[in-house]
Amino acid sequence: MMDMNMNIQLNILSNCVASVNDPELIVTLCSISHFSLTHTSKPSSHIPNLMASLCRRRTRAPQKKTSIFNNDDIVCQKCNSGKSPTKLLLCDNCNKGYHLFCLTSVPKSSWFCPSCSHNTNTKYVRKKRKRGSRWVSSKKKWNLLPFVPSADSMRRLEQMASLVNALAATKAEFSNALTYMPGMAPRNANSTALEDGGGGIQVLSKEGTKALNLCTDMMERGECPPLMVVYDPLEGYTVEADKPIEALTIIAEYVGDVDYLKNREDDEVNNSMMTLLYASDPSQSLIICPDKRSNIARFISGINNHTREGKKKQNVKSARFNVNGEFRVLLIAKRYIPKGERLYYDYNGSENAYPTKHFV
Template identity: 50%
Template sequence: MAPATSSPSSPRLISFIRRTHAPNNIRKQPPDSPKEKKYRSMSDIYARAKYAVVERDDYGNLMCEQCGSGDQPEELLLCDKCDKGFHMKCVRPIVVRVPIGSWLCPKCSGLKRVKSLSQKKILDFFGIKRNSREFKKKRSSASSQDAKKRRRRTRPLVLHKKKRRLLPFVPSEDPDKRLKQMASLASALTALHMEFSDRLTYFPGMAPRSANRADLENGGMQMLTKEDTETLERCRAMTKRGDCPPFMVVYDSCEGYTVEADGPIKDMTFIAEYTGDVDYIKKRETDDCDSMMTLLLASDASNSLVICADKRGNIARFINGINNHTLEGKKKQNCKCVRYNVNGESRVFLVATRDISKGERLYYDYNGYEHEYPTHHFV
């Protein structure tokens, strides 16, 4: 399923109405006012709400406590305790949706602010087994070796133009740039209280690994070729040593978290594997998780599997879907979701479907070939 988009409603207005009508959070009236007492009856509450409308102009000059700007007032949230303003994207963790009910800022709620991640914390977050000196200074030798491998593998491809093979991603050469890319992903995962996982995970109470059998797929599943398997393993090895794909996870007030290319991406480039916890679709039919992906569609529906990326996942979780009911939506699509049989197990990969330029956001069709999920609310 697609990441949910933010509501166009005004959180500022919602917060104001919530304060002016909540009997347990009533402000005191001016000292000279006869309404200084607390309200208990509904008539008193409505009378107070009418009086509070006069105070509405007090919020006209509201500023965000983090950035100090009053721009984009429709994204300003008011804390129900300290009555200070905060932009939804300035709060840490970021507020993706307009809160329903009361809302407290991180200071009043006691939540710790998501701080910028140091290089050591980034390496620890992704489990990269190398020290900082190696990360910064030994890139040249690895890149030259990768370039030689690419040159050797490029020559025979000319003889097989009809066979489109997966290409490995090309990491950014600047180590500081790669750190920023990894930091953007780590910050987004931390804000959603998620763990980084670059593999499918199986936990007790969910589907066991033995349930992931590609031969159960209704109509069969395409096999990943030997060459593409080598490409997949090569990309996994690069990620382990800190050579991440050139993508940035950014926040958009409408789309929420989304992914942008931080460098040129060629057609048929491997982007990421969709990872998370594996469970049976039957058990998740009423789940409101906004980041589920079909893993296996078996002839027997009770054997069908789904990937749930709400607790564990990687950058694939933040790539948004398109509205495949409109031509404008279809034009945005620049990558696709494909399922392969890899050593007898079903795996889900995201692959570029055309050349992607730097700064371009990534979109794919969540439905694939199933056309069962409504995508009218997608971009």
Template identity: 55%
Template sequence: MAAATSLKRRTRAPKPISPLSLTGSSDEEREYDETFCEECRSGDAADELLLCDKCDRGFHLFCLRPILVSVPKGLWFCPPCSNLKKPKKFPLIQTKIIDFFRVQRSSDLTQKSKSGNQRTRKRAGTLVVSKKKRKLLSFKPTEDPARRLEQMASLATALTATGTDFSNELTYMPGMAPRSANCPRIEKGGMQVLSREDTETLNLCKNMMERGEWPPLMVVFDSQEGFTVEADRYIKDFTIITEYTGDVDYLRNRENDDGDSMMTLISAVDPSQSLVICPDKRSNIARFINGINNHTPNGKKKQNLKCVRYNVNGECRVLLIANRDIPKGERLYYDYNGQEHEYPTQHFV
């Protein structure tokens, strides 16, 4: 879901021109004419050349590390002026992690939940059916409790660094779209209904997380991509990775928002009823799963997740599902656009 961003003064940096053409130009025009990117030393792609609001030096969106997808709203400071540092790791302390994610107190992350593991194995077995009738699979938590704590701490690190509260549900805040607006029947072209069995699998995933039986995912910080997510164990095709969560709002309220992770919830026949998920204040691990560069063949090859919107008990929900087997250590990627092709992914790695 692409946020519409208007060009601001700091992005209007024309290509460098010869000294002869400066005759009659004002000092301000000369300043813009001489602007170039500090990384690639080029003044090309002027509409994507940001000027720091502190030092006035220029940087292309696609030359920054981590890259920026769109022009930020409000003040922007370049890496040297913002003194960006590697995020401080969340303390690997069980009680702090339990409190952060509001894990049920009856659950002890240092012990295996035998009943939960047995139930997971039983459900997974019933989901192995013919390809025509394939059912969604629940994730399989890492067996090592200490490793699960590390997985949870990695997400807590990313959420803390971005000033985001953890939420594993869609949230409806005052002044935004009410829950009653989440009505799948207004989706243009209709919306597929999640089957009863797949709904049970989704609920099983939610219940496991509430008990501290975390999905096998690790959030890491990459100098080029920023926060990104890796599989911390083998994940089978058709496994539910996570649900996309955050604040639900009308698209019309967010058309000029610079949020880099907004997700379409409902694309309605009446555009005024279209909804988006905004994970900038409250979200889960879905916010840190990156998109592919769908403008290149190599980018498409990296895609290992599919984003699917379902009617779940009368409300629209967005799920990220493995679309092939994913080996341990592989980073997770999906196509932000789906079939809409509105989000600018040409600068994605």
């Protein structure tokens, strides 16, 4: 019976993750779903093609440059690859190319690469000291709830496969915790004692800590939040609720590599960074960089907070908490979210330093 169930799961897995002939993708999904590779003798032989769905259009402007995509000399400036030439977006000034799946924002009209743009329209704004926090400050005590995973294990595999799809497109590894890599900020740099005016930071309550730990334990068992990563031709990869979510439910923790802000001030290609710590000494301020390691939080969309319609879309809040003396950023359901609704939060958080006028 166990072998039969395993075969069924493998069939679902094969249907969810289409063929790339790359066993690393199946390893990624297995690590997310707590699925043992010991049950598969030749995992790569059953992987269908995933890359056909990785196309993500980065601009709503007319596609005028498709005729020159056949130039074999054009390579992506981020990954240095000339593969997938039809997925290259060219700078309107210098004609240098970037793969659509190597970028993570959606410019509304003409697009300029980081080298040519002095006022980029991507999510990351080059600022020396001030940048969008992407989380809100609140002294209100929140009674947080753990997410409730889908009961059907096959559906959970489909949800996790949709995440693998998006991670593969952005060439990122799955991680469900903040990572401290050699050459970046050490873990002891993430201390609430270093925060500028840190006395007002909300300490995660005992009940909230219990809920967060339960979410972590469920993820380790392969019980993921009921979310589906869905590709949209205008917004790119988005996240939708796959079952109803109650208000104040923990959606996910915003994770990635922790680095000093000073090391990333010129990193305009990586535009999904989240402020983690505003230090009294600006050289000690920290950010979360999800470009190499991340989870589903990276793909949750931002609202256009310049329009009434955009503000109405917000159903998720981002908030920093003091958890055992360290900062953690959580994405939390702002209200009841019905099944099928797309998730949005305010990338500006407490400030207005983040450009969202071009957001759909």
